[in-house]
Amino acid sequence: MNVAKVLDAKGLACPMPIVRTKKAMKEVESGEVLEVHATDAGAKSDLTAWVKSGGHELLEDQEDNGVYKFWIKKG
Amino acid sequence: MAIKEMTVKEVAKKVLNKENMFILDVRTEDAFQDWKIESDSFDYMNVPYFDLLDGVEEIMDDLPKDKDVLVVCAKGGSSQMVGEMLVDEGFTNVYSLEGGMKAWSEHLEPIKVNDLKDGGELYQFVRIGKGCLSYMVVSNGEAAVIDATRMTDVYVNFAKELGVEIKHIFDTHLHADHISGGRTLAEQTGGTYWLPPKDATEVTFDYAKLEDGEHVTIGSTQIDINAIYSPGHTIGSTSFVVDNQYLMTGDILFIDSIGRPDLAGKAEDWVMDLRETLYTRYQELSDELIVLPAHFMIMDELNEDGTVAEKLGVLFEKNHGLNIDDQDEFRKMVTENLPPQPNAYQEIRETNMGKINPEDEKQREMEIGPNRCAVR
Structure with missing residues (x-):
């Protein structure tokens, strides 16, 4: 996958992972992919809902050793 | 600001x-x-x-x-x-x-249900966010805790305030919706942890076998806890009659609903056990017993004083789940169109068996959401 930017939001508690993701989204172009790493367990449902409401697309998500990884395509 | x-x-x-x-x-x-x-x-x-x-x-x-x-x-x-x-x-x-x-989800509100004989007391701990109910029976310097949640410090501190020692800890069954504090509380207090053996076949720790007819006395003035085998929600589910006045029904009978038989994957097998418990075993008990369940589902089930309690006779009249004459209709009701299962219920069961030991934060995540132990 062609990732335009990687955001490290590990160790941040809600609402910061989304606040940072939103900000990072502004720095990528429409159609490009932002990769987000987070450790907050609530990040998955929140990011999924946020991506939907923002008109973006969640291409893939993984959990690896307590780190949640998301690949979001900007809408 | x-x-x-x-x-x-x-x-x-x-x-x-x-x-x-x-x-x-x-x-x-x-x-x-x-x-x-x-x-x-x-x-x-x-x-x-x-x-x-x-x-x-x-x-x-x-x-x-x-x-x-x-x-x-x-x-x-x-x-x-x-x-x-x-x-x-x-x-x-x-x-x-x-x-x-x-x-x-973690807040427990202790409410006094009533005085028992000879200075004994009965408290209900209302876990208002999740709908779980646990109990403390107090008599003459001793206490028993029934269906303890994992917030065990609440019971320890409460007992300390009352100046009583927790001697016995009971679980009415192997819970699937919340993590039991029973084992931890037993370790903290040195009390005896009682579990129904039919629910405990896979547990990894020592416990005392809670079987039909078992009597446990709290305090020297003999507040009697009498175990009644009452399967249906789980195969081991056990009810207690406390001081000949109160019927602790666990997850078998609630105020406005009855227990669901599917959380251990055995809905079809346990339907008739549930039916027999509700329609035969409980029928033989006194209508005057006050039912104290392990859960509530809706706020309407709370009394004015915040307790969740009602006479068995009233439930026989008003609880829909106790008034289905037709066996097939009953079977359908408790096996079909069931509500979603509680969050992480398999992991919760394994935790309660001692098979897995999740960290505190993980335990909190597992317990998110309502209890969903009932069918109405």
Whole structure:
């Protein structure tokens, strides 16, 4: 996958992972992919809902050793 | 500007006193639909916090100015952020729920049910956010705890305040909706942990076998706890008659519903056990016994004083699940169209068997959501 930017939001508690993701989204172009790493367990449902409401697309998500990884395509 | 916080204890008081308040829940729509702070006296609005990052102008006109507004999120971080934005816009009646829904899920409100003979006392611990009920029976310096939650310090401190020693800890069955505090509480107090052996075939720790007809005495004045084998929710489910007055039904019989038989994957097998318990075994008991269940599902099940308790005779009249004459209809009701299963119920069962030992934070995550142990 062609990732335009990687955001490290590990160790941040809600609402910061989304606040940072939103900000990072502004720095990528429409159609490009932002990769987000987070450790907050609530990040998955929140990011999924946020991506939907923002008109973006969640291409893939993984959990690896307590780190949640998301690949979001900007809408 | 700083936002005022409201504690879960303060919110619990408002729920129990039926005070009016406005809840601004900033979790996702799914989370809100699934589980929220329930009260008939509250008004609600759900707007996810991530839709408010650029400002709260859009919702300001929808918020009341003349009563308390409580902002609620999962853990208390996002509600603080949204609350601060509202304060900056001039709101003075806004609070953030300290610790969020996680803290709400963990709050226990101890309420005295009644005095027992010879100075004994019976307390119900209402876990108002999740609908779990646990109990402490006190007599002559000794105490028993029934269906303890994992917040075991609450019972330890409560016993300390009363000046009593926890001697016995019972679980009515192997729970699937919440993590039992029974084993931990036994370790903390040196008390005996009793479990129904038919539910405990896979447990990895030592326990005392709780079998039909077992009598346990609390205090020297003999508050008697009499075990009655009452399968159906699980194969080992056991009820207790306390002091010949109270019937602790576990997850077999609730105030407005009955236990579901499917959480250990055995719905078809256990339907007739459930039927026999409810329609034969319980029928043989006195109508005057006061039923104390292990859960409530809706706020209507709470009495004026906040307790969840009703006479068995009244339940035989009013509880729909006790009034289905046709066996096939009963079978259908408890095996088909069941509500969703409790969050992480398999992992919770394994934790209660001692097979896995999740960290505290993981345990909190596993218990998110309502208990969902009933069928109505």
